[in-house]
Amino acid sequence: MTRTRIAAAGILLCICCALPPAARAEGSGGAGTIESYQKAISGATNKKKEAVLRKELGDLYAAQEDYPRAAAEFLQALALAPSAFTRRERLQMAIATSWADRFDDAAAVLRSILAEDPNDRDARIHLAKVLSWSDKLQEAETEADRVLSRYPENQDALLVRANVLRWRGDARASIPFYEKALAQGENFDARIGLAYAYLGAGEKRAAKEISAPLKPAYPYQEKELARFSDALCGVPTWHLSVPYSYYTDSDKNAVNRAAIVYGFRAGRWDTELAYRLTDAKDPVRHEKAEDIGITTRAKVGRFDTGAGMGISRAGGGNLVTGLARAESDTAWGAIGGSASREMLTDTAQLIENRITRTSGALSLSETVSPRLSFTERFIYSGYSDGNNSEDLWLGAKYAVTLVSPKIAAGYRFRYLDFRRQSGSGYFDPEDFTSHQAYASLFAEKNGYHAFLEPSVGYQSYTRYGGRISDTFYSLFASAGWTMKQCTAFEIYVEGGNYAGGAVAGYNYYQVGFRLTAYF
Structure with a gap:
């Protein structure tokens, strides 16, 4: 934001x-x-x-x-x-x-x-701004409302109130506040905020018209207008994407995936139609799988909602797949839930066995301060071969810097337990635990961005009666840029020997790219 x-x-x-x-x-x-x-x-x-x-x-x-x-x-x-x-x-x-x-x-x-002096209006207005910049949106809203209760036409307080609503995800509700702020007099921040609000509400034409009179007077305004132009480009009527990835691991699995994705916006709903082809090989198999589906997402009040359905085809048979999710910001963080049904097509053996996974998940996050946050996630999964699993993730993250380049450090704990070893081709340990320390770096400038996250840790689990304990490492890196106006390209690489890093487990690496054109 x-x-x-x-x-x-x-x-x-x-x-x-x-x-x-x-x-x-x-x-x-x-x-x-x-x-x-x-x-x-x-x-x-x-x-x-x-x-x-x-x-x-x-x-x-x-x-x-x-x-x-x-x-x-x-x-x-x-x-x-x-x-x-x-x-x-x-x-x-x-x-x-x-x-x-x-x-x-x-x-x-x-x-x-x-x-x-509780009546110091300027101090209270700037406190509201500072709280909003540090993502303490509920507190910022309270301070802005205190000012507006006495000065209902105060432009700065109206602007804070509007920003809080938009940054919370309720773009449409923020529009009247931006309009009232702008009615007090021409203001760059109020006008560009209103343009962003219409853009977030799916009204690209209105956003373009509102932003047309903007004339930057300061360097920060020039940068903000450039970012808005990119956002205007990135929330188009429709877009076309071509993602590709290659995966290999120590079991000599080799998997190529290619897809074509058509995206469009219908009112407040961002919708994508996708077709994906998976070509997977191992020393004794060569299997293919096809997926076609539709997904859509939208902000509904405070809720970020999404749903999808599709068909997966492998081995001459079809499977109906689907997903549904919802997430909401709270005063202390966010809470979310999801349910999904999918066919596992990560390796040739999984495609051959036509393994289906049905999952339900609950996630929580707590923002203690702009720098410190915690996350929790629990996933219960049932498999078509009669197996099931419980998967618990706990994490803590500390932001060393808050502006680009953003540097952070964190810790992740995971507990994963399967009822039995099914031999169907996926990693199904008993009493799997891992402790992972990581550092991350994110930088962006002039349309370019890069992300790097190395990690090390310790893992232990039981499988087929044997207890395994060892250290592990992993790495994820990505880079992206805008090649031409309204055209984006991103590449990534990941890998390591984290047993829980891929569905099949063990040493693996994966590379991929995504090319997107907006229209």
């Missing part, structure tokens, strides 16, 4: 006006001024004097748009002597701190201002 913010120019004007004359005179070329401040700070004789000097140094960094350093100085100044500054000065410091993506720190400063 894109988080538009107030223009830097307004902040810089306030901060620059607060700078001492020497700092304003030297401006961005003031390396000597920074050094002189640092020298003065080291020689400060009391906390109040040091706090004032650190605040002035932070002002200088902010005037140069070096918000991370500015935030560091402001927070140290406030820790040393908060009473040395007026509420207006602390508000300016909180705003600059939020621009360094230190949302929790900025919110703490803003709450301290509101503790002294």
Whole structure:
């Protein structure tokens, strides 16, 4: 979700006006001024004097748009002597701190201002913005509503309220708030938010018309308009995709998959028709399978819903397949459930045995802070050969950075247990447990994106009476880019010796690509 913010120019004007004359005179070329401040700070004789000097140094960094350093100085100044500054000065410091993506720190400063003066409208509005940027949407909505209860025409509060609804997934409900905000006066963020809302509601033509008058005045607005243009391209009337993958493992399975996917939007529903051909070989078999199906998804209120049905054909017989799912955001995270029926076509042996899996799943996620989150998932599956399994996943993730390049680290625990070993060709252990530590990197710029996730861990399980315990590794990497306007290409590779990484288990790797053209 894109988080538009107030223009830097307004902040810089306030901060620059607060700078001492020497700092304003030297401006961005003031390396000597920074050094002189640092020298003065080291020689400060009391906390109040040091706090004032650190605040002035932070002002200088902010005037140069070096918000991370500015935030560091402001927070140290406030820790040393908060009473040395007026509420207006602390508000300016909180705003600059939020621009360094230190949302929790900025919110703490803003709450301290509101503790002294609950009627400080500017502090409450910016608190609502900061909470929305840090995905605390329920709290942001509460703060915005407090402002709107007294100032129903306040443009900034209306904009926060609209953003919260749209980022929560209810684009259509956000439209009246964006329109009311825009009625207070032309505003880039309100107009582009309204355009995004119509786009999310499936009204591409209206989104295009609303965005037409947009004229960026600042660099961040230029970037935001470019992202919107990409989004306008990426939510088209229809699209055509061609995915392909190749899989092989230590059992000498070799599987080629190719598909063609036609997607279109009907009202709020994103729908895809797909045909997939699977060609699988092992040392004693050569099997093929075909799948044809339709899937559709839409936001219905707070729920992200999806459903699909199709036919899988293998060995001269047909099987009806299907899926249904729903997920909803909550104040603390998200909750979801799904059910599916599918034919396993991952290897030649599975295709030959015509193994069907019917599953039900429940998933939960909790967002403790913008950096820390937890996930839980339980899946119960029944198989056409009379087997069944219980599969539990628990995970924790910590975001080291919140902006690109995004770096994260995490842990996953898994418990998987099958009733018996069926010999049908899928990995069916008893008392399988794994502990996995991973790191991830995601970066994007100018239409390019890349993702990398290596992991290591320890696994143990029983199969056919023998207990196996060993370490494992895995790797997933992908890269994608826009080759031409409205044409996207992505490649990926994954592999390792994680026994639960593929349906057949054991050492494996897979490579693939997807080419998509939007019209």
